[in-house]
Amino acid sequence: MSTNVSEKQARQTAEAARESEWRQPSFGKELFLGRFRLDLIHPRPAPTPRPEFLDRLAEYLRSEVDGARIEREARIPDEVFHGLAALGAFGMKIDREYGGLGLSHLHYCQALTMTGSVNAAVGALLSAHQSIGVPQPLKMFGTPEQKKAFLPRLAAGEVSAFLLTEPDVGSDPARLGTVAEPVEGGFRLNGVKLWATNGTVATLLVVMARVPEKGITAFVVEGDSPGITVERRNAFLGLRGLENSVTRFHDVFVPEANVIGGLGRGLRIALTTLNTGRLSLPAMCVGAGKRALAIAREWSADRVQWGRPVGSHEAVAKKIAFIAASTYAMESMLDLCCLIADDQRNDIRIEAALVKLFASEIAWQVADELVQIRGGRGYETAESLAARGERPSETEQILRDLRINRIFEGSTEIMHLLIAREAVDAHLSVAGDIIDPEADLGRKARAGARAGAFYARWLPTLAVGQGQNPSAYGEFGPLAAHLRYVERTSRKLARSTFWGMSRWQGRLERKQAFLGRIVDIGAELFAMSAVCVRARAERDDRPEGRELADLFCRQARLRVEARFAALWDNTDRLDVTAAERVLAGRYAFLEEGVIAPASDAPWVAPWSPGPSTAEDVRRRLR
Secondary structure, three states: OOOOOOHHHHHHHHHHHOOOOOOOOOHHHHHHOOOOOHHHOOOOOOOOOOOHHHHHHHHHHHHHOOHHHHHHHOOOOHHHHHHHHHHOHHHOOOOHHHOOOOOOHHHHHHHHHHHHHHOHHHHHHHHHHHHHOOHHHHHHHOOHHHHHHHHHHHHOOOOEEEEOOEOOEOOOHHHOOOEEEEEOOEEEEEEEEEEEEOOOOOOEEEEEEEEOOOEEEEEEEEOOOOOEEEEEEOOOOOOOOOOEEEEEEEEEEEEHHHEEOOOOOHHHHHHHHHHHHOOHHHHHHHHHHHHHHHHHHHHHHHOEEOOEEHHHOHHHHHHHHHHHHHHHHHHHHHHHHHHHHHHOOOOOHHHHHHHHHHHHHHHHHHHHHHHHHHOHHHHOOHHHHHHOOOOOOOHHHHHHHHHHHHOOOOOHHHHHHHHHHHHOHHHHHHHHHHHOOOOOHHHHHHHHHHHHHHHHHHHHHHOOOHHHOOOOOHHHHHHHHHHHHHHHHHHHHHHHHHHHHHHHHHHHHHOHHHHHHHHHHHHHHHHHHHHHHHHHHOOOOOOOHHHHHHHHHHHHHHHHHHHHHHHHOOOHHHHHHHHHHHHOOOOHHHHOOOOOOOOOOOOOOOOOOOOOOOOOOOOOOO
């Protein structure tokens, strides 16, 4: 039932939802333009005082939440929901006037890091409820009446969920099939939503649906409304306690007063909410990195092979160093993003996307290296280890739980494209009509004049900069050399982007591997900047941070140089050709000799409007 749309229509829908204005400065935007604006992130804004809530949460998690039980039973106990509610954990991001705690982004993310380290599914419960569920869209776009009606309920412990994805609609919302038809007093909602985190327990939902002739719109929907059926609780590789649903809407009435932000603004609301909502996922990655480092340190010092602790062997030592440096970088990036988000003087949409992308990818590598350090014990479950009398290290669970983060809230591939779109925004603003096949000669001529003027001013700025001044950034001491590298490399990155646009013009949007490398280089440069700024800010309280910052920057520089080389020396064209041949069946002989499970079920399950024929598996908290 999803809408059939052309590639052009899909792009237009995404572009219309994109927040195109820049009302505040952005470190990330400037970085991709070859302008290293260190003044936008240094010195870091001072955090607000640490709230007592974090100490109470730590004590509750330590004494009352059994992460091993949740993993074993694939279910968060009712008493954990009630305990978190009593603490106020469901209202961490809700303002105090509505019964919430009104935590800063920094303290909210610290709470998620702590919670996720005990059990990632509990962290995902709180994150999905507050970062993308009902509280955040209402906080940013809700009417005073909506806030008064819903936020106190959510702060008190009712659970919310966000419903966008459908069986045949993921990152391409232009094909959304759920429809909200206008009726007297409101709308009649029909459709099926897939992978709704918290969907089996939520009593308030944010639902994205298409209003005829108005576009995709966001609604607050009461979870117990007649016509809603939770048809299934989904099971996954990790996050086994996750309450994730397939939810059907059949003739569900939604009052007109429950529209969020106006008709047709649903996608923009979703994307704007994610500008800071994406920070919750890296918070979980930071927690996983910290646990991985502790396990690697203790195990590698205790385990002896060939007469020496395994951590003293170079092959293992390199892995430990990677885990330590990467965890320091993830936390530095996240803390910096939170602090400048709380400060509210900068636009952090690019920075938040970069830290989500970087942390989800690097944390997965951290977990993989941890499994390798632990060897067979890294592949064995914590329960099995405990049964043999060994310390129940949750190494394999960390790996499984982390894997979804490369997909959640924008897959790595989609994040590359979203960030790349922002990275080339300045170019498209002045030269878009030149590469637009539908632009007439007049538009192309005017665009050519604008582009000429822009590049005449911009290109010369990429030739020299502070990165070539041996005394620049001297206040950072030994780390100054890394900041000079970032400055030089940001200009090189901007030149490479310009060369790519000059070479491929309108075809650049299909050069996704090239754009992905551009974005990954930008992420590494942002991470290098963040660790240097953090080490400088903490130099008195934590001087050892400078060692980790230096180590990370040295590792990152090697990755950056490899990606620059791959921009122009790669197998991208051959890979695309090979993929086309695979899809055409040319290499099907490689699939011979194995036994596949017998099934003729479709890869994507179809659905049609109508009442549900499935049992409602909604979970009622007792």
